[in-house]
Amino acid sequence: MTEKEPAAISTRAIEIIVALMLLSVAVLVIYDSKRIGAGWAADGPEAGYFPFYIGALLGVASIWILLQAMLQKTSPVFVAPDRFQRVLAVFIPTALYIATIYFIGIYLASAFFLALFMRRHGKFGWRKMLAVSVLVPGILFLLFEVWFLVPLPKGPLENLFGY
Amino acid sequence: MEEFSNLLHGFAIALTWQNLMFMFVGILLGVLIGVLPGLGGANGVAILLPLTFSMPPTSAIIMLSCIYWGALFGGAITSILFNIPGEPWSVATTFDGYPMAQQGRAGEALTAAFTSSFVGALFAVIVITFLAPLVARFALRFGPAEFFAVQLLTFCSFVGLARSAPAKTIAAMMLGFALASVGLDTVTGTLRMTFGSTELLRGFDFLIAVIGLFGIGEILLTMEEGLAFKGVRARINPKVVLHTWAQLPKYWMTALRGTLIGCWMGITPGGATPASFMSYGVAKRLSRDGHKFGTGQIEGVIAPETAAHAAGTSALLPMLTLGIPGSPTAAVLLGGLLIWGLQPGPLLFVEQKDFVWGLIASMYLANIVGLAIVLTTVPWWAAILRVPFSIIAPIIVVICSVGAFTVHNALFDVALMLVFGVVGYLFKKLDYPLAPMVLALVLGDLAESSFRQAMLLSQGSMTIFWANGLVGGIVALALLMLVWPLLSGFLAKFRRGGDAHLANERPIE
Amino acid sequence: MFIKLITTLGAAALIALSSAPAYAWEPTKSVEFVVPAGTGGGADQMARLIQGMIIKHDLMKQPMVVVNKSGGAGAEGFLDVKGAKGNPHKIIITLSNLFTTPLATGVPFNWTDLTPVAMLALDEFVLWVNADSPYKSAKDYLDAVKAGDDNQFKMAGTGSKQEDHIITVALGKAAGKKLTYVPFKGGGDVAVQLVGGHVNSTVNNPIEAVAHWRAGKLRPLCVFDDKPLPYKTRVTDTMAWSDIPTCRQSGIDVDYLMLRGIFMAPGVTPEQVNYYVDLFRRVRALPEWQEFMEKGAFNPTFLVGNEYSDWARKAEGTHKSLMQEAGFIAK
Known part of the structure; x- marks a missing residue:
C-alpha cells in the first residue's frame, strides 16, 4: 500500500503514516457524527453522541502516537528489503486474486491463484500443482453450490454450464 | 425426581439408530462448517433447515443442534493451527492456542480445546436438565440496563494492563468502536458513516475483521520470516490425547469458572463470543500464571473454550422456555421450531415432552459422540501443519476469501478482508494490540444500543444503572474487574515488600 | 395470444394432473430468494419455509437458494434486486421495510423499481x-x-x-x-x-x-x-x-397490516412473472402453508397483477403520511 519502495524504511516513517491514517479516520468519524447530531437529547444520547467521543479519543491517541514517533531520534528498520519482498510476493498475488474474482468468479480465480502460488514458491511438478489447483476449487464447488446451496461469485465459465 | 425420569424417557426417544445416524452426520457437518471461517453455525443451520422438513421434528432438531455442537467444536481447529478463528467465539482461543501450535504443541492445544468444550457443554446440559424453570425466571429479569452492565463487565474483565503503549491501546480500541458504529443505528434508524455508499450499509462485520486481522495478517507475517510455519517440526504423537488429559485436572478451577461464566452468558443471553472473552480475561486476572497468558498457556485455551461451549449450549434454554434466542444460531433454530409447528415458550416443556426431552437427551449423547469424533481427528489436524507452506498458504487465502464472502454474500467484504490483513500486519509490527480492537468491534454495537435503550426507559437518567441489586451488583463487579490489576499488583507489593511485577505483564494477543 | 394459450393449457393441466405443467418460461439455473432481513426473523422464516416446501413437494426443477441481505434495514437486499435488471433468477420477499426504509434512510429505491409478483399474506399487529x-x-x-x-x-x-x-x-x-x-x-x-x-x-x-x-x-x-x-x-x-x-x-383509530409479498427484478417478462405467480399459488395450496397461516394468525390475502400494484401504491401513500406525521422522513 503505502510502502511500495523496496528500500529499507524506518519504523518511524511507518509509525507516522499509520498515525496519520488513524487521524484521518478520526476526522471522518467526528465530521459524520456532527452531521447526525452528537448531543445528549432529553431521552438519552443522540445517534452521533458515542461516535463523536470515540472519534475524539482516537484523534487524541493518534496525535500522541504521531508526536512520539516524530520526537524519536533513532529508529530501527521497519522491515529489511529482502523480507519485504517476500511479503509483497504473497500480498500482490492475493490482491490480484481478489480482483479477478470480480470478473471470472471465485472458482476459476482460485484455481489460477493456487497454481501460480505453488509454482512460484513451491517449485512443484505439474502433476501435483494441477491436482491441488483443480481439486480445491472442485471440492468448494460441490460443497457450496451443490450441497449447501450457497451461491459464491461465479463468472462466464459457470454461466456456460448453467450455474 | 421428575426430571430424571423425563430424561430417561428422552434417552429412549433419542437412542434410535436413525437419530444416532443423524447425530453423527450433524456433528461431521458442523465440524466442517466450524472449520470454514465465515460459514458459521447460524448460516450452517439456516442453510440446512429447509432440507429437514421431511423429517420428524425431533430428528430434525437433533441433527440441526448437532451441527451447532459440531461448529462449536470445529471453531477451535483453525484458531489453533493457523491463527484464523473459524467462529467468532474462538477468537480468544487463538491468543494462547496459536502460540502453542507454533511451539509444536498443536495436538496438546487441540485436545485441551475439545475436552474443555465438552466439559463446558456437559455442565450446561446438566443445568438445562435440572434448573430450566428457575433459570428461565432469572433470564426475565434482564432488561436493557442489565444487558449493558453485562457488556461492561465483559469489557472490564478483558481490558487491563497490556505491554503496549497506552496511546496505542486506546487508538486500537477506539478504531474498533468506530468501525462497529458504521451502518444503520438500530436505536434511531439513521445511517451512520456510510457516506452514501451501498457497500458500507452492512457495516464492518466482526468476522471479516478477524479473518483479515488474524488470518491474512498472520500469513503476511509468516512470509516475512520465510516460507514455513513454525510448528512444522512438531512430532505427532498419537498418545498426545492421553498425555494432555493427564495434566488437565490441575486446571479444574479455570474450567469451572469458564463454565459458570458461559452458562450465565448463555442464559441471560449475552452470547458465546463475549463469554469466551470474559472467561479469558478473568482467567488471566485470577490465574497464578496470568502474566504468562498469550505465550502458549494451556489455561488460556481451557478458559475461553469451556465458556464458549457452555454459553452456546445453555443459549438453547431461553430459546426453548421463553422463545428468545441466546445466540444467532439459536435464533435460526427458533425459526425452525416455528416452521415445524412447535411453539417455543413456557408451555413447550408441558405439551411437547417427547420433543423437549428427546432434544435434551440428544445433547448429552451428541457431545459424547462429538468429543469422540474430534479427538480421533487430532493427529490428522496436527499433521496439516506438515504440508508445505507453499501449498497450505494459498489454500488458506482461498478459504478465507470464501469465508469472508459467505458472511454477507458480498464481494466487497473479500476486498475488505485484505485491507484488514494489511492493517493486522502493520499493527502487529508496530505493536498495536489487536485484542482490544476486536473486542470493541464485537461489543461496541451491542453495548451502545443497550445503553441507549436503558436511557430511553429512564428518560435520560443514569440512576437506572444502580436501580436494583442485580444491575448495581454487575456494574460494581465490572468496576472491580477494571481495577483488579492495580489491586492485585498492590496486594503483591504489600506481600512481597515492593517487588512489583506489573511491568512484566504480557499483552493479550 | 400463443403465450396466453400455453398458460391456459398449463392451468388446465394443473387442474387435471396437478403435476408439473408446461410453462412458457422456466428457471434455467438456481433461483436466488433474497431476504432483506437477518437470519431467524419473520421474513427469513417464511422464506425458508417456502424453500423447504418447494423441496419437499418437488415444485421446482432448479434449486431455490435463500440469501440474506439485511444491511441498512434491508436496503442492501432491495438495491441488489433493483440492480439485477432483467434477471429472472432473483426474487425478493418483502416486509414493511419496502416502504419504510427508503423514507426513513433516504436510500434511493422505491417499490416501483421492482416488478410485483404476488402478495402472500398480511401480518397482523x-x-x-x-x-x-x-x-x-x-x-x-x-x-x-x-x-x-x-x-x-x-x-x-x-x-x-x-x-x-x-x-x-x-x-x-x-x-x-x-x-x-x-x-x-x-x-x-x-x-x-x-x-x-x-x-x-x-x-x-x-x-x-x-x-x-x-x-x-x-x-x-x-x-x-x-x-x-x-x-x-x-x-x-x-x-x-x-x-x-x-x-x-x-376507540383507537389505527389500522396497520404488514406486507409479506414477493417482488422480482425490474425488466422481466410477463411469462417469467407468471411462472412465479403459479409457483406461489401452488405453495399456498399446500397444507403446511395453511397450518403456518393459522399458527401465526396471518391474514391470508393473496393478490397478483394490478390488484397487487394498487395495494402497494395505497400502502406507500399510507406509510408516507403516517411517517410524515411522526417526523420519520429522512431530510
Missing part, C-alpha cells in the same frame, strides 16, 4: 400488555395513557422508524399523549421484555407473542385491523384469535 397489569381492555389502557404523563408509558418494538414505531406514534396520537418507544433487535426479545415487566406494552405480531399468551403471561387487548381475526380455534383455555376485538372498536 396486536396490542399486548403484561397479564399482571390492571388493563383488561384496550379502552382501559388508552384511558391510563391519557391520564398519565407524556413518555410515562413505554412501548417496546422491533427496529426504529419501522412498523412498530409507526403504530406506537399513531397510538400516542389517539391517546393525546406521547409514548416512549424503545427499539429492540427482534420480535422475540420484545415479547420477553414485556413478560419481564421492563416495558408497559408491545405491538408484537401474533406469532411472536402467542407462546406467552398461552402461558398466561401476556394479554392481548386489540388487533390493528378493521375486522377481527378469522381463526376460531381456541388458543388459550378461554379465547381464540377471533375473540380479540379490533382497536377501532375500542
